[in-house]
Amino acid sequence: QTATDPAIVRDLRGSGRAIGAFNAIMLEHAEAVVAGAEDAGLPVILQISQNAVRYHGSLAPFAAACQRLAEAATVPVIVHLDHAEDETLIHQAVDLGIRSVMFDAATLPYADNVARTRAVVAHCHAAGCWVEAELGEVGGKDGAHAPGVRTDPAQAAAFVTATGVDALAVAVGSSHAMNSRDAVLDDDLIARLRQAVPVPLVLHGSSGVPEDGLRRAVAHGITKVNVGTLLNRALTGEVRAVLADHAGLTDPRKYLAPGRDAVRAEVTRTLRLLARPR
Ligand code: G3H
Ligand code: ZN
Numbered sequence: 001q002t003a004t005d006p007a008i009v010r011d012l013r014g015s016g017r018a019i020g021a022f023n024a025i026m027l028e029h030a031e032a033v034v035a036g037a038e039d040a041g042l043p044v045i046l047q048i049s050q051n052a053v054r055y056h057g058s059l060a061p062f063a064a065a066c067q068r069l070a071e072a073a074t075v076p077v078i079v080h081l082d083h084a085e086d087e088t089l090i091h092q093a094v095d096l097g098i099r100s101v102m103f104d105a106a107t108l109p110y111a112d113n114v115a116r117t118r119a120v121v122a123h124c125h126a127a128g129c130w131v132e133a134e135l136g137e138v139g140g141k142d143g144a145h146a147p148g149v150r151t152d153p154a155q156a157a158a159f160v161t162a163t164g165v166d167a168l169a170v171a172v173g174s175s176h177a178m179n180s181r182d183a184v185l186d187d188d189l190i191a192r193l194r195q196a197v198p199v200p201l202v203l204h205g206s207s208g209v210p211e212d213g214l215r216r217a218v219a220h221g222i223t224k225v226n227v228g229t230l231l232n233r234a235l236t237g238e239v240r241a242v243l244a245d246h247a248g249l250t251d252p253r254k255y256l257a258p259g260r261d262a263v264r265a266e267v268t269r270t271l272r273l274l275a276r277p278r
Helices: 007-012 027-040 050-056 060-072 087-095 110-126 153-163 187-196 211-220 229-245 252-275
Strands: 019-023 044-049 077-084 100-103 130-135 167-170 201-203 222-227
Touching (some): 007 019, 007 222, 019 027, 019 252, 027 044, 027 060, 027 229, 027 252, 050 060, 050 077, 060 077, 087 100, 100 110, 153 167, 153 187, 167 222, 187 201, 187 211, 211 222, 211 252, 222 229, 222 252, 229 252
Parallel strands (some): 019 044, 100 130, 130 167, 167 201
């Protein structure tokens, strides 16, 4: 169990390296994330978001599949519940044996974010579960991942002290679900946050950040890099190409297998970049 303990993330803080955290929607994503990490010989975080749970209608079946894949992997695989806005879902995840969750209350007013995150931390820590939370702009509202939003280092430090979270998602210039890699991150702010905050910093919306930007973000103090859209670009691009060449295809394995291979290659490439950013 220690091999897949989220303490891996804590121990990376300050190392100049980061771990990749990849969002899985379908079993093929999860298989590709684990296989890609095995190809790289590196630990990985396999994330299920609340949106993915909504898509499936419940957490348990997909979580069980991810947990079995993690147990069978030849590298450490941490199964993580991502962007949970609902405490009930977090309690369910803990009951299912998930040991790493993100509680996302960044769109709430600061005092509400603190109060609800604190309660989640108390519940999760009692069960040995690691908690990531998110802090957007002073004054809240836009969450952490609109392009213009920035996290204030002093407020971030106060938030971590007040809530006891194990990791903090910060707003430093990225935004979710970008289809091109042209986000410009505020490296100086990342460095100031890293000085101010005693827990690992998490970058969301990393698909919009060019590879050099990711290297610099890690060098300046980002420890966990969340990637979703990049994998879906690879998967859907491959599926589209196969179907364009073979209009009569019916068996989904014929297009999902190349899609899964494309995701696997992207995971390996990204993990290597994060583990050796210079
Ligand atoms: O929590 C998940 C990530 O922030 C994914 O963002 O789809 O823009 O890479 P992305
Ligand atoms: Zn995110």
